[in-house]
Amino acid sequence: MNPRTVIRKQVRTAERELVNLSHRIHAHPELAFEEVCASTWIAEHLSAAGFDVEHGCYGLPTAVRATVGSGPLHVAICAEYDALPEIGHACGHNIIAAAAVGAGVGLAGLADDLGLTVTVLGTPAEEGGGGKVLMLERGAFDGMDAAMMVHPAAAEMDAMPGTAVSQFDILYRGTPAHAGAYPERGVNAADAMTVAQVAIGLLRQQTTSTDRIQGIVTEAGSAANVIPESSRGRWIVRSDSLEALAPLKTRVARCFEAGALATGCELTASPVGPDYADLRPDPTMLALYRANAEALGRTFLDLPDGAAVGAATDMGNVSHAVPTIHPMLGLDCAPAVNHQREFTAACVTPAADRAVLDGAVAMAWTAADLATTAARAS
Numbered sequence: 001m002n003p004r005t006v007i008r009k010q011v012r013t014a015e016r017e018l019v020n021l022s023h024r025i026h027a028h029p030e031l032a033f034e035e036v037c038a039s040t041w042i043a044e045h046l047s048a049a050g051f052d053v054e055h056g057c058y059g060l061p062t063a064v065r066a067t068v069g070s071g072p073l074h075v076a077i078c079a080e081y082d083a084l085p086e087i088g089h090a091c092g093h094n095i096i097a098a099a100a101v102g103a104g105v106g107l108a109g110l111a112d113d114l115g116l117t118v119t120v121l122g123t124p125a126e127e128g129g130g131g132k133v134l135m136l137e138r139g140a141f142d143g144m145d146a147a148m149m150v151h152p153a154a155a156e157m158d159a160m161p162g163t164a165v166s167q168f169d170i171l172y173r174g175t176p177a178h179a180g181a182y183p184e185r186g187v188n189a190a191d192a193m194t195v196a197q198v199a200i201g202l203l204r205q206q207t208t209s210t211d212r213i214q215g216i217v218t219e220a221g222s223a224a225n226v227i228p229e230s231s232r233g234r235w236i237v238r239s240d241s242l243e244a245l246a247p248l249k250t251r252v253a254r255c256f257e258a259g260a261l262a263t264g265c266e267l268t269a270s271p272v273g274p275d276y277a278d279l280r281p282d283p284t285m286l287a288l289y290r291a292n293a294e295a296l297g298r299t300f301l302d303l304p305d306g307a308a309v310g311a312a313t314d315m316g317n318v319s320h321a322v323p324t325i326h327p328m329l330g331l332d333c334a335p336a337v338n339h340q341r342e343f344t345a346a347c348v349t350p351a352a353d354r355a356v357l358d359g360a361v362a363m364a365w366t367a368a369d370l371a372t373t374a375a376r377a378s
Contacts, residue, residue, distance in 0.1 A: 166236065192265040
């Protein structure tokens with residue numbers, strides 16, 4: 001029987017289990033590095049499908065490595081499963097996880113015949129913490145010939161124009177005092193944050209169209225009649241490459257230093273995980289994936305050259321080390337987009353369930369195509 005037919009049949013046979021896995025993860029959102037249930041469920045599914053499974057690997061309790069086959073071409077299929085605070089799976093990682101498991105299930109019985117080694121990697125903390133970066137540094141992608149994953153979005157795209165990103169926490173420490181009786185004795189930490197925000201707002205006038213600077217203030221005092229002793233915030237800086245990100249980070253750092261200098265506060269800046277690199281998809285793999293997805297009836301949105309998208313992923317770091325693709329599965333849910341509550345709801349609709357199955361089949365077909373091409377070349 002044709003491998004493509006077998007793959008599709010195996011994914012369709014597992015349809016109920018895959019959709020249930022997607023819905024189960026969606027109903028039980030877990031934050032970065034806390035994905036105990038999601039990683040356990042993924043490990044259990046892959047073990048039942050005949051994979052050799054490690055749960056809690058690379059020094060990460062919620063990382064998973066599941067391997068089947070022993071062929072010369074080694075393909076990694078990445079699963080994500082962390083959620084966002086308050087809005088849950090508003091980036092659809094439940095779909096990513098279930099599609100990755102589905103692709104693995106589709107390939108499990110064919111890997112050796114195709115000349116494949118298939119490894120499904122459960123990668124924690126994409127939303128902050130850089131699970132893939134840590135796993136990459138610790139050898140998870142060593143010896144891999146290709147890496148792939150799919151990601152839901154409002155519209156279908158073969159490649160996400162991913163940017164480089166750095167996240168960090170800011171802490172100002174001042175001196176409290178009675179705001180009415182002794183204001184001159186206080187050193188106002190909230191004012192330091194305000195000065196920094198004003199400086200960043202002015203800096204934005206001199207940044208490029210692909211640069212992004214975002215942040216939230218998480219603490220700025222506890223009583224109106226007390227000069228705030230401390231203020232805290234979390235900030236994100238983005239640019240179109242790691243090379244462009246470095247000088248932008250320096251300029252933003254000076255804005256926070258200005259807040260400390262103007263008010264007399266002490267400043268502490270702490271990175272939140274490693275920097276994410278820009279995403280560099282492999283064009284050969286992209287063409288194979290797109291043809292396979294179109295054969296399943298999916299229709300792609302073509303972005304104009306130079307279109308700026310401010311999203312980022314730790315899959316970008318993988319793409320600098322291994323040929324990688326990161327296509328987007330459209331859920332036909334516009335105007336709802338990623339990181340909105342409406343998108344959270346869209347990730348357990350019939351369109352989302354179809355995306356799980358189509359993403360699984362398209363990735364598995366692409367892995368099979370890579371193996372066939374490699375066999376012909378040898």
